[in-house]
Amino acid sequence: MKPDSIILFDRLYLGSLVLGALNFIIGWSAISEKLASSPEFAATGFGSGFIIASFVIGMIINLVIWYFISARASKVAKWILVAFFALGLVSILRNLDNPLGPQGLSLGVTFVLTILQGVAIYMLFRPDAAAWFNGKPPVDPGTFS
Structure with missing residues (x-):
């Protein structure tokens, strides 16, 4: 049985992935x-196919990491x-002035995603989650009543 912190992690993290996919599609x-307007990017030979493939591979990696954290209680995946x-935080800060980086509403959604993921990661360090990662079953609060 998953502790409440891991259940909340699941909701926040998966919600951030769905919001990120919507942000990608809408943007x-x-x-x-x-x-199209950046000749220096076009000169590298990377086109829209590369961007889509990068997004899909990134989503797959995120889902694999989520699975190992949520279903397997993997400390390695957590770290x-x-x-x-x-x-990602460093990348966001470095790309704030990048003309190819997110701007406007997309940048706002990126900040919301970052906050959601940060809170989700915080859930992994709460006491009930730490016990779960260590293989200790959660304590039923009804035991003490």
Whole structure:
């Protein structure tokens, strides 16, 4: 049985993935326009297929990490997620002035996603989640009443 913190992690993390997918789909036209208007990006040989493939691979990686955290109580997956989150924070800060980075509503959604994922990761460090990662079954609160 999963502790409440892991259930909340599931909801927040999966919700952030769904919101991220919607943000990608809704912002696709803006991304396409940026790619078309950026000759330096076109010169690298990466096109819209690369962007879509990167998004799909990223989603698959996120779902695999979620599975190992949520279903397998993997400490390794938890720390991989923490490392990816930290790298994502650095990337967001570095891309704030990048003309190819998210802007406007997409940037706002990116901040919301980051907050959702940060809260989700926080749930992994609460006492009931820590006990679960250590293989200890959660204590039923009804035991003490």
